[in-house]
Amino acid sequence: MAQPGSAYSLETHKEKSETHTMSVLVDNEPGVLARVIGLFSGRGYNIESLTVSETEHEAHLSRITIVTTGTPMVIEQIKHQLDRLVPIHSVTDLTVTGNPIERELAMVKVAGAGEKRVEALRLAEAFRAQVIDASTEHFVFEITGRQSKIEQFIVLMQPLGLVEVCRTGLAAIARGPERM
Amino acid sequence: MSASMTGAQIVLQALADQGVEHIFGYPGGAVLPIYDELFQHDRLKHVLVRHEQGAVHAAEGYARSTGKVGVVLVTSGPGATNAVTGLTDALMDSIPVVCITGQVPTHLIGNDAFQECDTVGITRPCTKHNYLVKDVDQLARVLHEAFYVARSGRPGPVVVDIPKDIQFAKGTYTGLSNSQHKSYRPPKEGDSAAVEAAVELMANAKRPVFYTGGGVINAGPAASERLRELVRLTGYPITSTLMGLGAYPASDKQWLGMLGMHGTYEANNAMHDCDVMICIGARFDDRITGRIDAFSPGSKKIHVDVDPSSINKNVRVDIPIVGDCDHVLNQMLAAWKKKNPKIDKPALKTWWKQIDTWRARNCLHYKKRDDVIMPQYAIERLYALTRGKDVYITTEVGQHQMWAAQHFHFDEPNRWMTSGGLGTMGYGIPAAVGVQMAHPDSLVIDIAGEASVLMTMQEMSTAVQYDLPIKIFILNNEYMGMVRQWQELLHGGRYSHSYSEALPDFVKLAEAYQGVGIRAEKPSELDDKILEMIETPRPVIFDCRVDKHANCFPMIPSGEAHNNMLLGDDVTEQDLENAITEQGKVMV
Numbered sequence: 001m002a003q004p005g006s007a008y009s010l011e012t013h014k015e016k017s018e019t020h021t022m023s024v025l026v027d028n029e030p031g032v033l034a035r036v037i038g039l040f041s042g043r044g045y046n047i048e049s050l051t052v053s054e055t056e057h058e059a060h061l062s063r064i065t066i067v068t069t070g071t072p073m074v075i076e077q078i079k080h081q082l083d084r085l086v087p088i089h090s091v092t093d094l095t096v097t098g099n100p101i102e103r104e105l106a107m108v109k110v111a112g113a114g115e116k117r118v119e120a121l122r123l124a125e126a127f128r129a130q131v132i133d134a135s136t137e138h139f140v141f142e143i144t145g146r147q148s149k150i151e152q153f154i155v156l157m158q159p160l161g162l163v164e165v166c167r168t169g170l171a172a173i174a175r176g177p178e179r180m
Numbered sequence: 181m182s183a184s185m186t187g188a189q190i191v192l193q194a195l196a197d198q199g200v201e202h203i204f205g206y207p208g209g210a211v212l213p214i215y216d217e218l219f220q221h222d223r224l225k226h227v228l229v230r231h232e233q234g235a236v237h238a239a240e241g242y243a244r245s246t247g248k249v250g251v252v253l254v255t256s257g258p259g260a261t262n263a264v265t266g267l268t269d270a271l272m273d274s275i276p277v278v279c280i281t282g283q284v285p286t287h288l289i290g291n292d293a294f295q296e297c298d299t300v301g302i303t304r305p306c307t308k309h310n311y312l313v314k315d316v317d318q319l320a321r322v323l324h325e326a327f328y329v330a331r332s333g334r335p336g337p338v339v340v341d342i343p344k345d346i347q348f349a350k351g352t353y354t355g356l357s358n359s360q361h362k363s364y365r366p367p368k369e370g371d372s373a374a375v376e377a378a379v380e381l382m383a384n385a386k387r388p389v390f391y392t393g394g395g396v397i398n399a400g401p402a403a404s405e406r407l408r409e410l411v412r413l414t415g416y417p418i419t420s421t422l423m424g425l426g427a428y429p430a431s432d433k434q435w436l437g438m439l440g441m442h443g444t445y446e447a448n449n450a451m452h453d454c455d456v457m458i459c460i461g462a463r464f465d466d467r468i469t470g471r472i473d474a475f476s477p478g479s480k481k482i483h484v485d486v487d488p489s490s491i492n493k494n495v496r497v498d499i500p501i502v503g504d505c506d507h508v509l510n511q512m513l514a515a516w517k518k519k520n521p522k523i524d525k526p527a528l529k530t531w532w533k534q535i536d537t538w539r540a541r542n543c544l545h546y547k548k549r550d551d552v553i554m555p556q557y558a559i560e561r562l563y564a565l566t567r568g569k570d571v572y573i574t575t576e577v578g579q580h581q582m583w584a585a586q587h588f589h590f591d592e593p594n595r596w597m598t599s600g601g602l603g604t605m606g607y608g609i610p611a612a613v614g615v616q617m618a619h620p621d622s623l624v625i626d627i628a629g630e631a632s633v634l635m636t637m638q639e640m641s642t643a644v645q646y647d648l649p650i651k652i653f654i655l656n657n658e659y660m661g662m663v664r665q666w667q668e669l670l671h672g673g674r675y676s677h678s679y680s681e682a683l684p685d686f687v688k689l690a691e692a693y694q695g696v697g698i699r700a701e702k703p704s705e706l707d708d709k710i711l712e713m714i715e716t717p718r719p720v721i722f723d724c725r726v727d728k729h730a731n732c733f734p735m736i737p738s739g740e741a742h743n744n745m746l747l748g749d750d751v752t753e754q755d756l757e758n759a760i761t762e763q764g765k766v767m768v
Contacts, residue, residue: 027363030312031300042305073492080489086309086329086364 015071019048020095021102021172022079023180027087028054028062035085036064045070045078049104051169061089065172092180094172102172106150111138112161120160127153138163187316187347188213191280192221194323197356200251201225202242202617204235208255209295210282213347227617227646230638232259234610236266236337237636240275241597241614245572247400249330250614252279257295260341261302265604267337268306272601273423274398276335278326279307285345286314299341308336314343316351324359333366333504334487335398366486370503375511378458378482378499383521385456387531388416391439391468394423394600395461395485397593399505404428404593406509407460413516415528417535419447421462422585423600430589436535437544440468441736442582445543445745446535448734451476452742453534460484461505464494465601466767474741484508543734544586545749553703555580555655555726559587559627562653565710570622571595574611576632577603579661579732584627606635609652613639616648623651623714630656630683630723640693643719651713652721654686657728665731669759690721699723739764 026032033052040047049067054060068078075093082091094100108129110120117139124131124141127149133140143153147170154165174180185193191214195203204227207215218226229235232254239250250270254263260281270277284293300312309329311322319342326338382388390411396403404427411418411434418428419439428435437444439451451457457479462468464483469475472494481497483490484505491500501508546556559580573588574597575581581598590596597615599607608626616624626633633654643650663678687697696716700709700723713720733748737759746759 031304031310034301035304038305073496077489077493080487080491084487084489086361089363 015073017069017071018075018095019067019069020075020093021100021170022066022068022082023092023094023172023174024064024066024082025089025180026062026064027089028060029087032062032087033064035087036066036082039081039085040068043077043081045074049169051171065170067170090180092174094174097174100172100174102146102170103144104147104150104168104170105142105144106154106165106167107132108141108143108154108157108165109138109163110141110157110161111163113137116160120157123153123156123160129153183353184350185353186213186217187319187342187349187351188217190316190319190351190353191323191342191347192217192224193353194320195224195251198249198324198327200249202227203251203253204229204238204242204614205253206232206235206255206259208259208282210256210284210344211253211259211280211347213344214253214280214282214342225617226253227613227642229610229613229642231636232262233265233606234613234636234639234642236263236270236277236279237604237607237610238614238617238639238642239277239279240266240270240273240607241574241611242618243275243277243614244397244597244611245594245615246618247594249276249278249327252277254279255282255295256284256299257297259295260299261297264302264306265602267303267339269599269602269604269607270337271306271308273599274335274394275337276330277337278323278330279337279339281339281341282347283312283341283343286343287345289343299339303339306337307339308334310339310341312341312343313346316346316349319346319351320354321359324356325361328359328361329364332364334395366504367502368504368507370484370501370508370511372511374499374501375508375515378501379512379515379519379521381456381480381482381499382414382416382458382516383519383523385416386524386527387454388414388456388458388528389436389450389454390416390418390458390460391420391451391462392418392424392427392460393421393462395505396424396427396509397461399461399486401593403461403506403509406506406513410509410513410516413513414523416458417450417532419443419450421465421468421600422598424462425585425596426590426593429591431591438585440465441470441738442586442732442734443736444586445541445734445747446538448736448742448745449538450535454479457481459497460509461486463490466494469494470736471739471741476742541747543745543747546730546733547749548703549727550703552727553700553706553724555583555657555730556587557703558653558655558706558724558726559583561706562625562627562710563588565707566623566625566714569714570619572597572612572615572619572622572624574598574608574615574624574626576608576626576628577605578629578632578663579665579730580627580629580632580655582662582732583655588627605632607632609633609636609639609643609650612650612652613642613646613648616643616650617646620648624649625651625653628652628654629661630654630658630686631660631680634684637689640690640695640719640721644694648719649717650719652719653713654721654723655726656683656686656723657726657730658683659728661730662732668731669737670765686721686723690719693719695719695721697721697723699725701725737764738767
């Protein structure tokens with residue numbers, strides 16, 4: 001029985017889901033990440049990717065980059081709900097402000113021998129991935145770029161002896177000279 | 181001012197500097213240093229509750245009836261977890277509370293120590309903000325900041341968790357001067373262009389209605405004054421949520437009564453049929469809107485709220501104004517006066533005529549009886565017999581709460597303390613304790629149900645200890661009435677576990693607590709007994725035996741629109757059976 005669980009969801013179901021990248025400036029204090037994550041789980045929002053690090057040491061500010069999906073009404077709610085948290089300084093929806101630069105770093109471990117090994121190295125060069133660890137049996141590649149590029153690289157490595165992948169999640173910044 | 185003191189001394193100094201006069205608390209191992217300091221303090225009055233949930237509700241009642249921040253002091257572990265219901269209640273209803281919790285010493289945190297719990301973890305989603313203080317030199321700043329956060333913007337509860345070693349450690353006290361949060365600055369003024377646009381829309385309205393809420397009360401008594409002025413200037417009808425009762429006088433002719441699930445016929449129909457809705461400090465809660473896709477379909481909506489996340493959450497509005505109700509009402513008043521608009525008087529006259537036909541439906545009517553006390557009648561008599569007195573009302577949660585909202589009328593803000601958002605049974609007695617503490621000479625009545633009241637009955641003991649002459653007016657129908665009503669409507673009258681087969685003798689219970697017990701069983705004796713209660717200068721439990729099967733009407737069945745109400749006097753068995761659709765049944 002496809003019934004809405006509550007009165008709230010009646011309308012929003014009709015709207016299409018969008019993906020947005022948000023940049024959130026927060027006080028780097030204990031528990032701040034838990035507040036953000038708790039907000040998302042508590043209110044049933046999605047997190048596609050989340051990256052966090054202190055970016056301004058003097059001011060003890062961290063920048064969190066969140067990729068989330070939802071209907072326009074939910075996206076608007078997410079922004080306001082985040083902004084309501086006391087240690088949050090600002091919430092910027094980079095998708096709205098316009099075509100942000102988005103990058104992710106991945107480390108890709110590939111093991112193998114012979115032609116497969118040579119092919120892996122050749123592809124890595126084509127993708128401008130660096131070799132950051134190697135033995136006669138394996139490579140670890142470091143690759144940076146848009147998520148689609150990383151996805152593609154990982155798919156190509158699959159038949160060439162892909163062992164494991166580690167990804168940082170998305171970091172994003174607005175274009176142009178202005179500060180967020 | 182800065183001086184070297186122990187953490188416990190810093191706590192007391194910070195409270196004193198914040199102008200705190202009363203603390204509601206319960207001691208325990210992890211707060212003993214603070215209690216030791218308290219022992220030597222005579223300015224701060226500590227109220228010893230009987231359960232930590234009661235401490236928070238008492239602080240809520242205190243806060244809501246005075247406009248000040250309520251203060252709670254409890255110990256670690258169970259002290260903190262017991263406070264969680266109260267904190268959540270304060271969060272849902274935007275009540276400013278600072279709750280200080282003791283914590284095990286810093287070196288034991290994370291060690292599963294005795295009476296340890298992750299207080300900041302547990303209270304993170306049920307507070308506006310919380311702190312764990314690990315450095316005694318930060319303690320004063322954090323405490324002052326906690327008060328600032330609790331009362332600023334949309335008010336709410338703030339927890340400050342203080343490990344025991346920090347309470348003993350010596351540190352520097354810093355005074356009030358630097359007590360603002362470094363970045364948290366909630367909005368005050370509304371956008372003036374939006375205010376202009378709102379006034380323009382209001383001026384051209386043909387079927388306007390004001391819909392106001394707890395935000396007006398939270399913005400202080402001045403906001404209520406401004407609301408009254410604006411509403412009278414416009415001549416428009418006004419309704420309010422449960423939390424907003426009293427901001428506009430119920431005795432005024434422009435008042436439509438409460439709206440929502442158990443609101444009046446005229447208020448809900450006005451909401452449904454209006455062309456301009458002016459929402460001030462309310463949040464389009466599901467108890468108000470009913471079926472959201474059928475909510476006031478033809479209206480343009482203005483929404484004033486200090487919390488931007490309340491805007492466009494449930495209902496899309498046309499003119500959002502983010503700002504403090506008091507400031508924005510002031511701006512709206514100024515803009516209205518400056519514009520001095522020509523309103524469409526004939527249209528407004530027709531609108532009022534329509535409203536009068538709804539009013540004539542007399543939706544709060546019920547059948548009076550000579551043999552048993554009808555619960556509505558009990559509230560009516562309580563209201564009539566307390567006129568001219570300085571009255572504060574608290575409630576528990578359920579049918580009695582709705583009857584109180586319908587039949588007890590409020591002409592002033594801060595007189596009505598009830599648990600709206602969370603719907604916490606057991607709120608009323610401790611809240612009454614808090615209110616009476618703040619207003620020792622006033623008449624404080626908890627309008628209660630016999631089921632709710634047993635959840636925090638132990639606070640009767642607190643009332644007796646501090647000579648707080650609260651009146652607990654129980655509408656005793658032996659059922660969890662609202663549960664029974666829903667079972668009747670939704671579940672074919674199968675009253676699963678909603679009848680209390682064993683109840684205490686409330687008169688004897690009152691006596692056991694060293695209070696006064698009064699019982700009324702017949703309508704003929706009700707007035708005398710109520711007067712006796714009012715005249716008794718001690719805590720009273722009033723056992724008012726009422727009709728066991730009365731239901732609370734009018735009612736918008738869940739999943740229905742505002743203009744599809746069940747009215748009390750013409751509900752048939754058939755109506756009750758069909759009142760709630762399959763879709764409505766899955767909603768709460």
